[in-house]
Amino acid sequence: MERIDKLLALQLSISRKEAAALVRQGAVTAGGRQVKNAAEKVDPAAVCVRGASIHYTPFLYLLLDKPAGVLTAARDKRAKTVFDCIDPHLLRRGVQPVGRLDKDTTGLLLLTDNGALAHRLLSPKCHVEKRYLARLASMPPADTPARFAKGLVLDDGPCLPAGFSLRETGEHPLCEITLHEGRFHQVKRMCAAVGAPVLSLRRVGFGPLSLPDLPSPAACRRLSSEEISALENLESVRKI
Numbered sequence: 001m002e003r004i005d006k007l008l009a010l011q012l013s014i015s016r017k018e019a020a021a022l023v024r025q026g027a028v029t030a031g032g033r034q035v036k037n038a039a040e041k042v043d044p045a046a047v048c049v050r051g052a053s054i055h056y057t058p059f060l061y062l063l064l065d066k067p068a069g070v071l072t073a074a075r076d077k078r079a080k081t082v083f084d085c086i087d088p089h090l091l092r093r094g095v096q097p098v099g100r101l102d103k104d105t106t107g108l109l110l111l112t113d114n115g116a117l118a119h120r121l122l123s124p125k126c127h128v129e130k131r132y133l134a135r136l137a138s139m140p141p142a143d144t145p146a147r148f149a150k151g152l153v154l155d156d157g158p159c160l161p162a163g164f165s166l167r168e169t170g171e172h173p174l175c176e177i178t179l180h181e182g183r184f185h186q187v188k189r190m191c192a193a194v195g196a197p198v199l200s201l202r203r204v205g206f207g208p209l210s211l212p213d214l215p216s217p218a219a220c221r222r223l224s225s226e227e228i229s230a231l232e233n234l235e236s237v238r239k240i
Helices: 004-012 018-024 117-120 143-148 186-193 225-232
Strands: 028-030 047-049 063-064 106-111 130-136 163-167 174-179 198-206 220-222
Touching: 004 018, 004 047, 047 186, 063 143, 063 225, 106 117, 117 225, 130 186, 143 163, 186 198
Parallel strands: 106 198
Antiparallel strands: 028 047, 063 106, 063 220, 130 174, 130 198, 163 174
16 A cells, blocks of 8 residues: 555656645546545555556666766766656656666666666676677777677686677778676777777667667656566576
8 A cells, every 4th residue: 555645756757746736636546436635545556547547566667868978876966967867756766777887888778666676687697688889990800709709808807708790891880799797898898809999889788678769868768568577577587
């Protein structure tokens, strides 16, 4: 059972004051009965606003298209953070980033208030697939895909086997890189190790999630029920 004003605020991304106003307007029902007190506790699964179910979900999952120059941090006095890209009402759920993207790396960042699932997704035992598009300063050697597949050795030890394929050739080629771990500056270090430094980097996939064409950099949306189910049912996550 949840307080109706708190429930509406979290599920509809509105303030508690706005939620209380909906109750006073007679717009909220629970189990077919009109709710008259904003402090009343109700069954979340039985709540409707103006006749429409609020589709209660116990956790919030957000997909952010992180822009360049933004820190994956809660707050910073000098720089913009990913939390500045999110509706303040959604932040009341206590969402946190699942992993990190470097300041100048763009693309897919998952945020959630489901701490248990986030912990499993980040576990070294899970090996969630992460897909990147990297613009390189020069053409990589022809044996780069084989070296990535074998597992490059960096200064902090060998990497897990990774995928590498060219998308575009030319002065600054574009490649797709697939990792199954998340070490510090890993893509940049791997590309530098084969003599093709990274000019720009964008994450386009995380596990079953792919970065859609969001309307603009810094755009954010909730995951669909199908996407949430796919995350929760990753075989490697369920084994942990």
